[in-house]
Amino acid sequence: MRKGTALVEMALVTPILIGLLTGVTDLGYLYNHRLVLTNAAREGARVGALGRTDTQVRAAVLTYLQDSGYTPLPPGSDVGVSLAGDTAQVTVASTIPCLFASSGPAITMRAVAKMRRE
Numbered sequence: 001m002r003k004g005t006a007l008v009e010m011a012l013v014t015p016i017l018i019g020l021l022t023g024v025t026d027l028g029y030l031y032n033h034r035l036v037l038t039n040a041a042r043e044g045a046r047v048g049a050l051g052r053t054d055t056q057v058r059a060a061v062l063t064y065l066q067d068s069g070y071t072p073l074p075p076g077s078d079v080g081v082s083l084a085g086d087t088a089q090v091t092v093a094s095t096i097p098c099l100f101a102s103s104g105p106a107i108t109m110r111a112v113a114k115m116r117r118e
Contacts, residue, residue: 022099030107033109036065037093037109037110038113039064039068040068041061041090041092041112042090044060044064044079044090045088045089048090049088049115049117049118054083062079079092080092083117085117086116086117087117088115089112090112092112093108093111094108094109095108
């Protein structure tokens with residue numbers, strides 16, 4: 001009677017553990033992408049704050065994303081630059097699929113950075 005209990009318990013617990021592991025991995029993957037988008041927007045705002053043009057700001061953002069492993073940019077990605085007045089604002093948006101939840105919807109992330117122009 002006791003010989004099969006460990007096997008039954010393992011059969012019940014293993015799917016839960018695998019689900020937790022894949023969920024934590026997906027969260028880490030998405031959090032990494034969020035950090036990359038935030039830093040790319042911040043880099044673009046920094047370049048824009050130094051008095052560069054829209055094209056140079058966009059190039060700085062795309063270079064940062066490319067150096068971070070976004071090659072090519074995912075479909076639906078967008079880089080918005082606004083150098084109006086005394087602020088430089090950069091918006092970076094990207095649609096990112098989950099690693100393990102491939103049947104679920106992709107997540108759209110957006111990062112905005114503002115800096116005062118010099």
